[in-house]
Amino acid sequence: MKQENYIKGRGAQQNTKNRFFEFSSEVRDDFLEFCRLEGEEADANKTQYLPIFPRTIVNKISNPDAGMLYSMNPYQGCEHGCVYCFARNTHEFWGYSAGLDFERKILVKEDAPKLLEAFLKRKSWRAQTIVLSGNTDCYQPAEKQYGITRACLEVFLKFRHPVGIITKNAMILRDLDILKELAKHQLIGVHLSVTSLSEDTRRILEPRTVSIKKRLETIAVLSENNIPVNAMLAPIIPGINSHEVLPLAKAVSENGALSFGYTVVRLNGAIGQIFEDWLRKTMPDKAEKVLQQIRECHGGQLNDSRIGIRTKGEGVIAQQIRDMARLAKHQYFKDKNLPKLNMNLYEENKIHWPNAQGQLKLF
Known part of the structure; x- marks a missing residue:
């Protein structure tokens, strides 16, 4: 049962100290009491959209476990508020906390x-899939206001360049027209995250994401329109959703996913403190068991x-998860394959460029 001081609609329940800062702030009980007596809100719990102006947008990924070589993120921070999100730690580079700041201070590019x-106009660039949302979701709520992701997809289509999308939001269907055009040329692959079939789990684990029903419907619509979908059953958290590997795989396959992948949760940097605090507030009776099982998967x-x-x-728990994933692939994805994206169209269209900085003539 959640504690009384639980912040509804948020994953993180605190702002952790930024590792790059010498000083930190805290909310003291006497301040909270003062606010109560004065009838004031100690924390309005509002989301802020803050414009930033980076010099570049495409990032080369050096992490060999990432499964991608290049990514780009229209937004830093993510209002979805997934408590386990590995990207939380990157918010500290911008001067904010990996906790509540990550989901309430959204940096907009x-x-x-x-x-x-x-x-993409660089003469030296050779086509490689660039993944939207290698760090934070490109279809988080800010996209409804700013439309940056849609504008980027229009650029990819214009250049006939392959693009991948990672999301857990049904808002992707807003851009079905562009996705269908990209799919005609084998230039798009969608990776849609489905972490649990339980709405109760989803609400506290990923508080500002769309329902599981809506995500499965999104997979179905994309698949019906010949847009290849890989389902991301991630992260698998021992004691929370680890029992769902088989039913999750069955559900995404029945809705048209061509493959699935999974990861076992790991709580690096500030995420360990954020996750443990959240766990003790949302699932106090099973908190110790869950934390111990996570440790067993990561050398203690x-x-x-x-x-x-x-x-x-x-270890044993990780092997059990691995075995279930192997069985799920055999049972539900035996004759399915995610197609490779087309790297040739971008290269072929380079001959239409008058010069490296000139206007493309693709149409």
Whole structure:
């Protein structure tokens, strides 16, 4: 049962100290009492959208476990508020906390489409899949207001360049028209996250995401329109959703997913403190058991930085999860394959460029 001081609609229940700062702040009980007596809100719990102006937008990924070489993120921070999110730690680079700041202070890159176009015009660039949302969800609530993701997809279509999308939001269907055009040329792959079939679990684990029903419907609509979907059953958290591997795989397959992948949760950096605080407030009776099982997957620690091991874990529990995933692939994905994206169209269209900075003539 949740505690009385639980912050509804948020994953993190605190702001952790920024590791790059010498000083930190805390909310004291006497301040909270003062606010109560004065009839004031101690924390309005509002989301802020803050514009930033980076010089580049495409990032090269050096992490061999990431499964991608290049990514771009129209937004930093994510209002979805998934309590386990590995991207929380990156918010500290911007001067904020990995906790509540990560989901309430959203940095917006309105120049992203222009920066992407400049990047794709480089003569030295050779087509490689660029993944939208390698860090934070490109279809989080801010996208409804800013439309940056849609504008970037228009750039990818213009250049006939392959793009991947990682999301857990049904808002992707807003851009079905562009996705269908990309799919015609085998330029798009969607990776849609489904973490649990339980709405009760989803509400506290991923508080500002769409329902599980809506996510499965999204997979179905994309698949019906020949847009290839890989389901991401991630992260698998021992004691919370680890019993759902088989039913999750069955559900996404029945709705048209062509493949699935999974990771075992790891709680690096500030995420360990954030997750443990959240767990003790939402599931106090099972908190110790869950934390212990996570440690058993990562050599006795909540965090794990070992390349090749950190995403799947080790030990008995991790092996059980691995076995269930193997069985699920055999039962539900035996004759399914995710197609490779087309790297040739972008290269072929380079001959239409008058010069490296000139206007493309693709149409």
